[in-house]
Amino acid sequence: MAVAATALDSQRIFVASQWQLMWWRFRKHKLAVASALVVAGFYLVVLGADFLAYADPDASEAQRSLMPPQRVHWFDGWRFAPYVHGFKGARDPLTFKRVYVPDLAVKVPIRFFAEGFEYRFLGLIPMNRHLIGVDGEATKTIFLLGTDVQGRDLWSRLMYGTRISLTIGLLGVTASLVLGVVLGGISGFYGGVLDTVIQRVIEILRSIPTIPLWMGLAAALPREWTVLQVYFAITIIISLLGWTELARVVRGRFLAMREEDFVVSARLVGCTQLRTIFVHMVPSFMSHIIAATTLALPAMIISETALSFLGLGLRPPAISWGVLLQAAQNVQTVAISPWLMIPSIPVIVAVMAFNFLGDGLRDAADPYGR
Amino acid sequence: MLAYIGRRFVLAIFTVWAISVLSFVIIQLPPGDYVSSYIAQMASMGSVVSDEEAQALRIQYGLGQPIYVQYIKWMKQVVVGNFGMSMEWKRPVTEVIGARLWMTVLISVSALILTWVLALPIGIYSAVRQYSVGDYLATFIGFIGLAVPNFLLALVILYFGFVLFNAHIGGLFSPELQDAEWSAAKVWDLAKHLPIPALILGLAGTAQQIRIMRANLLDELRKPYVVTARSKGLPETRVILKYPVRVALNPFASTIGYTLPYIVSGSIIVSLVLGLPTVGPLLLKALIAQDMFLAGTIVLLLGVMTVIGTLISDILLVWIDPRIRLEET
Numbered sequence: 184m185a186v187a188a189t190a191l192d193s194q195r196i197f198v199a200s201q202w203q204l205m206w207w208r209f210r211k212h213k214l215a216v217a218s219a220l221v222v223a224g225f226y227l228v229v230l231g232a233d234f235l236a237y238a239d240p241d242a243s244e245a246q247r248s249l250m251p252p253q254r255v256h257w258f259d260g261w262r263f264a265p266y267v268h269g270f271k272g273a274r275d276p277l278t279f280k281r282v283y284v285p286d287l288a289v290k291v292p293i294r295f296f297a298e299g300f301e302y303r304f305l306g307l308i309p310m311n312r313h314l315i316g317v318d319g320e321a322t323k324t325i326f327l328l329g330t331d332v333q334g335r336d337l338w339s340r341l342m343y344g345t346r347i348s349l350t351i352g353l354l355g356v357t358a359s360l361v362l363g364v365v366l367g368g369i370s371g372f373y374g375g376v377l378d379t380v381i382q383r384v385i386e387i388l389r390s391i392p393t394i395p396l397w398m399g400l401a402a403a404l405p406r407e408w409t410v411l412q413v414y415f416a417i418t419i420i421i422s423l424l425g426w427t428e429l430a431r432v433v434r435g436r437f438l439a440m441r442e443e444d445f446v447v448s449a450r451l452v453g454c455t456q457l458r459t460i461f462v463h464m465v466p467s468f469m470s471h472i473i474a475a476t477t478l479a480l481p482a483m484i485i486s487e488t489a490l491s492f493l494g495l496g497l498r499p500p501a502i503s504w505g506v507l508l509q510a511a512q513n514v515q516t517v518a519i520s521p522w523l524m525i526p527s528i529p530v531i532v533a534v535m536a537f538n539f540l541g542d543g544l545r546d547a548a549d550p551y552g553r
Numbered sequence: 554m555l556a557y558i559g560r561r562f563v564l565a566i567f568t569v570w571a572i573s574v575l576s577f578v579i580i581q582l583p584p585g586d587y588v589s590s591y592i593a594q595m596a597s598m599g600s601v602v603s604d605e606e607a608q609a610l611r612i613q614y615g616l617g618q619p620i621y622v623q624y625i626k627w628m629k630q631v632v633v634g635n636f637g638m639s640m641e642w643k644r645p646v647t648e649v650i651g652a653r654l655w656m657t658v659l660i661s662v663s664a665l666i667l668t669w670v671l672a673l674p675i676g677i678y679s680a681v682r683q684y685s686v687g688d689y690l691a692t693f694i695g696f697i698g699l700a701v702p703n704f705l706l707a708l709v710i711l712y713f714g715f716v717l718f719n720a721h722i723g724g725l726f727s728p729e730l731q732d733a734e735w736s737a738a739k740v741w742d743l744a745k746h747l748p749i750p751a752l753i754l755g756l757a758g759t760a761q762q763i764r765i766m767r768a769n770l771l772d773e774l775r776k777p778y779v780v781t782a783r784s785k786g787l788p789e790t791r792v793i794l795k796y797p798v799r800v801a802l803n804p805f806a807s808t809i810g811y812t813l814p815y816i817v818s819g820s821i822i823v824s825l826v827l828g829l830p831t832v833g834p835l836l837l838k839a840l841i842a843q844d845m846f847l848a849g850t851i852v853l854l855l856g857v858m859t860v861i862g863t864l865i866s867d868i869l870l871v872w873i874d875p876r877i878r879l880e881e882t
Contacts (some may be wrong), residue, residue, distance in 0.1 A: 383567065387567060392814045395821055399840060402848070444738060492704060514708075514711045527705045530702065531701050531706065546837070
């Protein structure tokens with residue numbers, strides 16, 4: 184019985200496509216699967232940031248400056264009806280600090296699919312429904328994660344920040360991928376002098392401390408540029424120095440494969456070089472490239488966050504994780520309003536998730552290995 | 554061996570050249586040239602730059618000539634140690650940077666040493682006691698170290714220091730010794746303040762090194778010569794330390810070249826959070842004020858120092874690893 188089962192298994196393995204084999208191996212790596220779900224969750228936030236936010240991220244209100252996160256009460260008596268208490272703002276007579284006390288008499292019910300500010304879902308469909316929200320006037324509103332100095336809702340800003348931070352990482356990694364594949368490919372496929380030159384360039388780039396360089400380049404961006412222009416410029420700056428690892432992986436694959444029988448025979452039957460590369464070679468190391476790309480993403484995210492944190496990357500009114508963390512630069516501020524550090528949590532979670540996912544993909548990319 | 558060191562040396566020179574070009578680009582990027590912004594700066598201070606003076610400056614930096622001429626003129630000045638004037642501080646750039654550069658070196662080297670001191674024993678422990686509680690703990694801390702950007706780590710440590718102990722962890726000196734002359738007390742004060750920034754900077758590197766050391770040593774421990782050594786009755790510490798660890802050490806040592814630039818990079822931003830007197834805060838200020846000679850010089854000097862550090866580590870590697878020493882090419 185057991186023998187039959189293994190025989191059946193091995194038969195499945197023989198006929199399985201490479202992607203199927205990869206999936207089987209990947210599935211065994213529980214941490215990587217969990218990370219894949221986390222990453223998917225992050226990109227759902229990217230798509231639906233405006234749906235998940237319940238307040239306009241730019242709407243400021245001096246009366247609500249630096250409010251602490253509110254506690255959500257899930258049950259009203261025995262009924263499932265989440266609500267938060269209203270708040271009363273006051274000045275501490277001694278320190279003149281603004282303090283907020285929950286107003287226990289006021290219950291602000293949280294509504295699902297409530298109406299709120301207008302936006303275009305996926306940039307196309309005009310909508311004003313949000314996942315959660317409140318009905319009634321502006322004072323009766325919710326602050327799940329508190330507010331910043333200008334009284335803007337941190338949760339909503341975090342949703343929008345996620346959109347920018349993760350897409351900038353994705354675009355940056357795409358740009359480095361193009362550079363890495365082209366240069367790494369040339370290096371590995373042709374070898375010789377070109378290979379030596381490209382390898383030396385990579386070594387040189389890797390031995391330069393990158394952050395001062397990024398800072399220099401980013402600081403030179405004209406102040407009058409629009410948010411969108413700065414966004415693309417930062418993406419390019421980050422990717423210009425981030426392609427080396429990808430190029431190294433691609434070159435290694437090309438070198439390993441150049442002498443393989445199927446590549447030699449493709450060449451012998453008269454395939455053009457482009458066809459040999461893109462039809463025969465690239466598919467067989469696509470999985471490695473995907474893994475290396477995933478592993479390169481965290482560095483991109485951290486770079487953007489670091490630059491924006493320093494005030495050299497994206498600038499307000501753009502919202503990214505780094506821009507949000509700028510508010511937490513000063514220890515005194517953070518000690519009084521620790522919730523300003525909340526944006527560091529998604530940074531760490533995203534970086535870890537991409538790392539684990541990349542590890543899992545890298546192991547799975549070699550289905551014939553161990 | 555000499556050929557290897559020679560090759561490294563040539564590469565280092567190319568790297569320095571690449572860094573100088575990039576620094577020059579940074580100096581050139583903002584609109585307007587140095588002299589016109591210098592004149593504007595002086596005018597805003599109430600003093601007037603005479604036409605002759607302006608003309609002399611333009612000639613000195615070759616402004617108006619092709620870009621490569623300007624680069625060569627700038628390099629000629631740099632080689633003799635004239636990095637230009639800092640607009641913001643109205644003093645020569647070398648004077649402004651001064652001791653801060655050495656503080657950067659000190660912090661980076663301490664972080665590098667700490668990386669090794671921590672990663673080596675922990676890596677060995679993790680491999681020898683694979684799947685033990687300590688191993689899992691080391692792996693866990695390693696992942697945290699890799700995932701948390703160091704400036705966030707600095708922020709968190711600063712926050713907890715402030716909230717729990719009401720202590721301000723930042724800085725490299727106690728406030729009362731900040732401007733004091735160098736003395737035994739000041740050195741001791743520095744030594745007390747150094748570990749936290751060094752730890753923050755070194756953590757990511759340490760995490761990586763632990764993983765490398767663990768993986769390498771695990772491969773070695775499975776080899777037959779280890780079994781032979783053990784069966785001959787060698788004490789366990791000797792079996793492990795004398796042979797497999799030495800072999801596993803080589804790839805470990807070769808990563809130093811990539812760790813140093815990373816640490817130097819990190820020191821810039823961590824210094825800003827912790828308020829360390831390195832070139833980091835200076836660089837940020839210079840960039841924001843568009844004080845480009847200062848900014849470009851900092852980028853140049855940081856790069857050159859990193860290259861020197863990497864070169865030293867390469868030579869050390871040759872000394873440790875006979876396989877490189879004997880390599881033909």
